Amino acid sequence: MNADFPLLVARELHKAYRKHKIEVPVLTGLDLTVWAGEFLCVVGASGSGKSTLLHLLGTLDQPDRGTILLDGERIDQATPRRRDQLRNSTFGFIFQFYHLLPEFTALENVLMPQLIRTSLWGYFWQRRKLRQRAIELLERVGLGDRLHHRPRELSGGEMQRASIARALMSEPRILFADEPTGNLDELKGREIIDLLRDLNRQQGLTIIMVTHNMDLVAPSDRVVRLTKGKVEAAPPLQMVLPPDGETVSNKQPHHPLIDPRIDPLLRKAL
Amino acid sequence: MYKLLLCWRYLRTRYLALVCIVSVMLGVATLIVVNSVMGGFSTKLRQRLHGLLSDVVIEAHDYSGFSHPEQRMKLIRSDPFLASRIEAMAPTLEIFAMLQFDYQGYPIARPIRLIGIDPESRSQVGGFAEHLVLNRDKPTFQLSEQARKYNEWRNQSQRLPFQPEPGLPLAPGEKPLPEPPPSEEFKPEGAIVGYAIANTRRKTADDNGSHELRLLQPGDDVLITTLSGQKLQPVYARFAVCDYFRSEMSEYDSNYVFVPLDYLQQLRTMEDRVTSIQIRLRNEADSKAVVERLRTLFGDSVKVETWMDKQGPLLAAISIEKGILNLLLFMIIAVAGFGILAIFSMIVVEKTRDIGILKALGASNLGVLHIFLGYGLLLGLVGAILGTAAGVAITVYINEIERTLSALCGLEIFPRDVYYFDRIPTDIVTLHVLLINAGAVAIAVLFSVLPALRAALLHPVRALRFE
Numbered sequence: 149m150n151a152d153f154p155l156l157v158a159r160e161l162h163k164a165y166r167k168h169k170i171e172v173p174v175l176t177g178l179d180l181t182v183w184a185g186e187f188l189c190v191v192g193a194s195g196s197g198k199s200t201l202l203h204l205l206g207t208l209d210q211p212d213r214g215t216i217l218l219d220g221e222r223i224d225q226a227t228p229r230r231r232d233q234l235r236n237s238t239f240g241f242i243f244q245f246y247h248l249l250p251e252f253t254a255l256e257n258v259l260m261p262q263l264i265r266t267s268l269w270g271y272f273w274q275r276r277k278l279r280q281r282a283i284e285l286l287e288r289v290g291l292g293d294r295l296h297h298r299p300r301e302l303s304g305g306e307m308q309r310a311s312i313a314r315a316l317m318s319e320p321r322i323l324f325a326d327e328p329t330g331n332l333d334e335l336k337g338r339e340i341i342d343l344l345r346d347l348n349r350q351q352g353l354t355i356i357m358v359t360h361n362m363d364l365v366a367p368s369d370r371v372v373r374l375t376k377g378k379v380e381a382a383p384p385l386q387m388v389l390p391p392d393g394e395t396v397s398n399k400q401p402h403h404p405l406i407d408p409r410i411d412p413l414l415r416k417a418l
Numbered sequence: 419m420y421k422l423l424l425c426w427r428y429l430r431t432r433y434l435a436l437v438c439i440v441s442v443m444l445g446v447a448t449l450i451v452v453n454s455v456m457g458g459f460s461t462k463l464r465q466r467l468h469g470l471l472s473d474v475v476i477e478a479h480d481y482s483g484f485s486h487p488e489q490r491m492k493l494i495r496s497d498p499f500l501a502s503r504i505e506a507m508a509p510t511l512e513i514f515a516m517l518q519f520d521y522q523g524y525p526i527a528r529p530i531r532l533i534g535i536d537p538e539s540r541s542q543v544g545g546f547a548e549h550l551v552l553n554r555d556k557p558t559f560q561l562s563e564q565a566r567k568y569n570e571w572r573n574q575s576q577r578l579p580f581q582p583e584p585g586l587p588l589a590p591g592e593k594p595l596p597e598p599p600p601s602e603e604f605k606p607e608g609a610i611v612g613y614a615i616a617n618t619r620r621k622t623a624d625d626n627g628s629h630e631l632r633l634l635q636p637g638d639d640v641l642i643t644t645l646s647g648q649k650l651q652p653v654y655a656r657f658a659v660c661d662y663f664r665s666e667m668s669e670y671d672s673n674y675v676f677v678p679l680d681y682l683q684q685l686r687t688m689e690d691r692v693t694s695i696q697i698r699l700r701n702e703a704d705s706k707a708v709v710e711r712l713r714t715l716f717g718d719s720v721k722v723e724t725w726m727d728k729q730g731p732l733l734a735a736i737s738i739e740k741g742i743l744n745l746l747l748f749m750i751i752a753v754a755g756f757g758i759l760a761i762f763s764m765i766v767v768e769k770t771r772d773i774g775i776l777k778a779l780g781a782s783n784l785g786v787l788h789i790f791l792g793y794g795l796l797l798g799l800v801g802a803i804l805g806t807a808a809g810v811a812i813t814v815y816i817n818e819i820e821r822t823l824s825a826l827c828g829l830e831i832f833p834r835d836v837y838y839f840d841r842i843p844t845d846i847v848t849l850h851v852l853l854i855n856a857g858a859v860a861i862a863v864l865f866s867v868l869p870a871l872r873a874a875l876l877h878p879v880r881a882l883r884f885e
Contacts, residue, residue, distance in 0.1 A: 208778060208879050228783065235777075236780020249772050251428065263419045264785070268419045268422060
């Protein structure tokens with residue numbers, strides 16, 4: 149993975165929610181660049197549009213205006229089929245409320261992205277390999293002994309681990325985490341964040357995490373702060389200061405609007 | 419792959435879905451039972467109707483009949499097309515009449531259909547000999563020995579024995595008057611009487627059952643009055659009951675009286691005229707062609723009809739009745755369909771988040787649609803299979819079930835004497851069962867389309883946020 153190459157680029161994103169003819173603008177011309185292999189924290193007050201941004205980037209929703217590029221491919225206006233494909237194999241999601249399917253065991257939940265992707269026949273041929281991989285992933289997140297437990301038999305932390313394993317099942321290029329610790333106590337939340345950080349460090353998995361808890365942000369992370377539907381020009385340094393007071397390097401200089409490496413890509417795609 | 423897994427898992431874990439299955443099951447089972455029983459009745463009725471009526475009938479336009487039946491039959495036999503297809507023929511003479519008899523001193527009179535036949539040829543045509551009560555193997559108008567004696571005894575006891583009046587003592591040399599020549603004793607012809615004419619049902623004292631009361635014994639005299647000649651003048655003759663006709667079709671059993679053809683012709687002064695020729699075919703499927711051929715052969719002088727033409731209105735009525743009943747019963751399944759619609763809508767609401775999750779994991783709208791359509795299909799299939807099993811089981815054991823129910827509620831559900839059936843007739847037609855199943859499954863799928871569409875079109879983000 150090339151850390152110098154922008155994996156995901158969002159330009160001039162606009163999104164508003166409408167209800168009864170009242171328009172509530174959420175994103176108002178947001179620009180963002182995500183680099184391969186980085187751990188990006190999107191922070192901001194409630195209602196600042198963090199989750200909406202995540203949904204737009206993860207093709208769960210479409211912007212009213214603006215462009216999203218994945219490796220130079222425009223994905224905001226991709227066909228539904230392509231977007232389904234992206235969500236299935238390129239992106240992984242973890243949510244605040246875990247969102248595991250209650251009727252299925254942890255193992256089946258982890259297998260689900262593969263089940264969605266493959267046909268009955270295809271699954272039949274690869275079932276050993278796939279199950280093996282799902283078991284390995286569950287062991288990796290520390291749930292090796294809870295393979296056949298249903299979500300309601302798992303604790304919150306365990307459910308979130310299972311959902312991380314599920315997100316990793318299809319070897320995604322980007323992992324979207326929407327308040328992954330929002331429903332957990334501090335200790336469990338810390339464990340989850342550590343797990344994500346390990347994945348980022350050891351496997352170079354690009355992670356975009358939305359949170360409002362600044363305690364979770366590590367010095368090595370890049371932090372993007374949303375205010376009123378836009379990225380603040382530069383995050384206040386004190387927000388990302390580690391507890392021991394060391395200074396941190398910030399990877400922010402590559403602003404998409406001025407970055408010469410991005411613009412040719414954009415021009416081509418547009 | 420995930421679609422099948424989800425359908426199956428939802429089927430196993432959603433107990434609400436059992437309600438759908440049960441409603442489909444009940445609908446299918448009811449349809450199968452009602453269809454089979456109605457089919458059974460209708461088949462039995464057709465069999466009986468056909469059993470009594472020959473395949474093809476050549477009929478005169480009125481009661482005076484047509485002449486030379488033997489020659490007509492000879493003509494038919496000489497036609498190679500007809501000869502190869504016809505198995506047996508029997509001339510018959512049919513007329514309305516009045517039957518009178520005494521029962522314990524009370525005169526009883528009944529309107530009847532009087533049919534003159536030759537027992538041998540009529541038996542060959544079928545639908546006659548097998549319905550006789552006493553002489554099934556060799557139908558005859560001869561009275562049995564016992565019946566004849568009984569008849570003689572009855573007639574003697576009613577007539578005063580001849581006793582010469584005590585006259586003056588004979589003068590010497592006077593010869594006694596010669597004995598009058600013995601008059602030839604009148605021997606009544608035999609008559610085969612419908613079973614319901616000769617027997618009647620009476621309620622028992624406690625009103626719960628009924629028992630049979632025999633009005634006419636073999637050997638009893640009956641007086642039959644009918645019409646004769648062009649002027650339709652009443653004529654009557656005395657017959658003796660020699661057998662009973664029991665077809666288990668109450669209309670026939672309470673109306674038909676068979677007497678010897680030649681005697682009836684003589685009584686009605688008809689010479690050799692008959693009103694119809696009953697024809698039995700080797701293969702019933704030929705009846706249309708045979709009718710056509712006979713019509714060209716005889717023209718308009720006689721009516722030629724198949725048994726189905728003759729019973730057309732009754733058969734049509736049965737089939738219309740069955741059709742309407744089916745339509746009404748199918749509404750049951752339609753009601754089950756609305757149940758599926760309601761329950762599915764609930765399940766979709768309940769599963770909104772799961773649908774969001776699936777979409778976040780890359781499931782397409784079509785995939786989600788398939789899940790819920792497949793779910794409907796599965797519910798329909800399971801319901802239909804269970805319903806078929808239940809329906810067939812009930813149909814097969816309907817008599818046992820009826821007996822148990824009757825015993826439990828102390829009420830006779832199926833009064834056997836109404837139809838003369840000792841068992842409830844059933845007839846399971848595989849095609850009908852398949853059609854019912856297909857219809858039930860189709861309705862289940864059809865009514866799950868709307869909820870499935872709703873699920874498919876859910877916005878993933880809104881679904882995920884659904885509380």
